Amino acid sequence: MEYKNELRRFIQEELHQYLSHVSVDLTIFGFHDGQLKVLLLRWKGSDDWSLPGGRIHRDENLDAAAYRSLQERTGLREIYLQQFHTFGEVERYKNFSRQETAVRLGIPADLHGELFRRDVSVGYFALVEFAEVTPTPDRFTDECRWWEVAGVPPLLFDHNDMIRLALKTLRQQLSYQPVGYNLLPEKFTMPELQRLYETILGKPLDRRNFQKQMLAYGLLERLEERKTGGAHKAPFLYRFDREKYGKALEEGI
Amino acid sequence: MEYKNELRRFIQEELHQYLSHVSVDLTIFGFHDGQLKVLLLRWKGSDDWSLPGGRIHRDENLDAAAYRSLQERTGLREIYLQQFHTFGEVERYKNFSRQETAVRLGIPADLHGELFRRDVSVGYFALVEFAEVTPTPDRFTDECRWWEVAGVPPLLFDHNDMIRLALKTLRQQLSYQPVGYNLLPEKFTMPELQRLYETILGKPLDRRNFQKQMLAYGLLERLEERKTGGAHKAPFLYRFDREKYGKALEEGI
Numbered sequence: 001m002e003y004k005n006e007l008r009r010f011i012q013e014e015l016h017q018y019l020s021h022v023s024v025d026l027t028i029f030g031f032h033d034g035q036l037k038v039l040l041l042r043w044k045g046s047d048d049w050s051l052p053g054g055r056i057h058r059d060e061n062l063d064a065a066a067y068r069s070l071q072e073r074t075g076l077r078e079i080y081l082q083q084f085h086t087f088g089e090v091e092r093y094k095n096f097s098r099q100e101t102a103v104r105l106g107i108p109a110d111l112h113g114e115l116f117r118r119d120v121s122v123g124y125f126a127l128v129e130f131a132e133v134t135p136t137p138d139r140f141t142d143e144c145r146w147w148e149v150a151g152v153p154p155l156l157f158d159h160n161d162m163i164r165l166a167l168k169t170l171r172q173q174l175s176y177q178p179v180g181y182n183l184l185p186e187k188f189t190m191p192e193l194q195r196l197y198e199t200i201l202g203k204p205l206d207r208r209n210f211q212k213q214m215l216a217y218g219l220l221e222r223l224e225e226r227k228t229g230g231a232h233k234a235p236f237l238y239r240f241d242r243e244k245y246g247k248a249l250e251e252g253i
Numbered sequence: 254m255e256y257k258n259e260l261r262r263f264i265q266e267e268l269h270q271y272l273s274h275v276s277v278d279l280t281i282f283g284f285h286d287g288q289l290k291v292l293l294l295r296w297k298g299s300d301d302w303s304l305p306g307g308r309i310h311r312d313e314n315l316d317a318a319a320y321r322s323l324q325e326r327t328g329l330r331e332i333y334l335q336q337f338h339t340f341g342e343v344e345r346y347k348n349f350s351r352q353e354t355a356v357r358l359g360i361p362a363d364l365h366g367e368l369f370r371r372d373v374s375v376g377y378f379a380l381v382e383f384a385e386v387t388p389t390p391d392r393f394t395d396e397c398r399w400w401e402v403a404g405v406p407p408l409l410f411d412h413n414d415m416i417r418l419a420l421k422t423l424r425q426q427l428s429y430q431p432v433g434y435n436l437l438p439e440k441f442t443m444p445e446l447q448r449l450y451e452t453i454l455g456k457p458l459d460r461r462n463f464q465k466q467m468l469a470y471g472l473l474e475r476l477e478e479r480k481t482g483g484a485h486k487a488p489f490l491y492r493f494d495r496e497k498y499g500k501a502l503e504e505g506i
Binding site for chain 2: 019020021022056058059060061062063083085086087088089090118120122172175176252
């Protein structure tokens with residue numbers, strides 16, 4: 001009941017503050033335990049999940065709206081968000097029809113029209129350090145948590161398509177841009193970096209070639225410290241040279 | 254006068270058929286005489302140019318709206334259009350302010366608000382064969398013609414930014430996707446293909462390495478014919494293997 005009143009209040013009092021027919025959705029990737037994860041929200045009183053997202057204030061830049069959502073859901077600021085595709089089909093209901101979606105989310109019939117107007121949605125993805133995120137639901141959702149990318153359930157709207165395309169874009173970018181600055185802790189080992197690349201690419205890479213290639217880009221700084229705690233000879237720790245990394249993002253590798 | 258009436262009729266009778274706050278803009282690249290060109294429109298009764306673009310019908314997919322604009326301005330169908338970025342700043346007036354733009358285009362003061370509502374615009378680019386295009390102005394423009402990319406004047410709105418980013422995207426794609434299928438005639442020589450790559454990249458490439466690399470991708474078919482008409486030994490003609498080219502677009506090279 002409270003949820004329905006909340007929806008009604010949102011439509012009647014707040015919806016007009018936002019641009020109509022356009023929204024943002026965020027695919028937030030994290031890397032943990034050698035696995036790529038994505039942040040999802042479970043809607044109030046339902047078992048259904050979606051990506052985080054939001055609307056754009058009338059006087060707010062598109063990117064600013066995406067950063068606002070990112071911060072609200074993760075607590076993170078100054079994380080690089082990348083726009084990757086705008087989703088503009090008339091019917092963006094894939095796993096569940098528009099009608100079915102309304103029923104599953106318990107949205108009263110008189111609110112369908114207003115809440116499910118056609119939106120063109122701009123997709124962004126972010127790469128974040130898993131350990132630094134405080135997953136936080138929004139007003140329409142009960143739960144916000146990480147899912148393994150490989151185990152994501154059928155999502156609301158076209159959000160499975162969004163994750164798929166975000167991942168494809170990330171894979172393509174590996175051929176001309178460095179990846180890892182935001183996904184890894186500040187100091188990391190070469191095997192950790194390799195595992196990240198393997199996870200994104202979905203295939204194993206040769207250890208020697210990988211190390212050679214990574215060092216050849218000139219973005220890594222080898223530290224004097226070694227990683228401690230393992231049974232084997234402790235591997236060297238590396239970190240990205242922030243300046244060179246930024247330059248490589250701009251100009252390609 | 255006729256133009257102003259046309260604008261008024263558009264706002265009063267047609268604008269409601271389209272999604273508000275979202276539009277498409279097209280950067281249409283062609284390759285001719287060893288130069289990369291872009292298709293621009295000159296607005297009625299003005300000296301100002303912009304990219305082609307348009308609005309999205311309420312029951313029309315976003316991509317379909319972009320293809321419709323492409324076809325109307327070029328006469329071409331079945332040309333690959335690629336979405337590359339969505340432009341969503343609140344103020345998308347760069348070279349000329351909103352007010353200045355209205356004056357330059359002779360838009361009556363009472364129509365400013367309706368015509369210059371805030372739009373988030375989805376940018377697409379296309380690569381087309383120069384010789385096959387019939388440049389066609391739209392209802393608000395007098396002239397549609399090719400400009401050398403290097404010599405594009407200060408454009409209306411944020412359209413210089415759009416061309417710049419389309420070109421940057423195209424450059425990045427050269428590292429993981431083939432380019433040329435739609436930009437070159439069906440049969441072409443290796444020097445013509447090289448010149449295309451050099452134009453996009455904005456730098457000269459080594460002839461031998463280029464040829465070796467291109468052949469290694471396995472997308473080119475060498476024909477029995479040679480190009481005739483030159484003073485030197487006639488170069489071989491090539492064409493893309495359409496199936497392999499499509500596969501490479503999908504999976505990367």
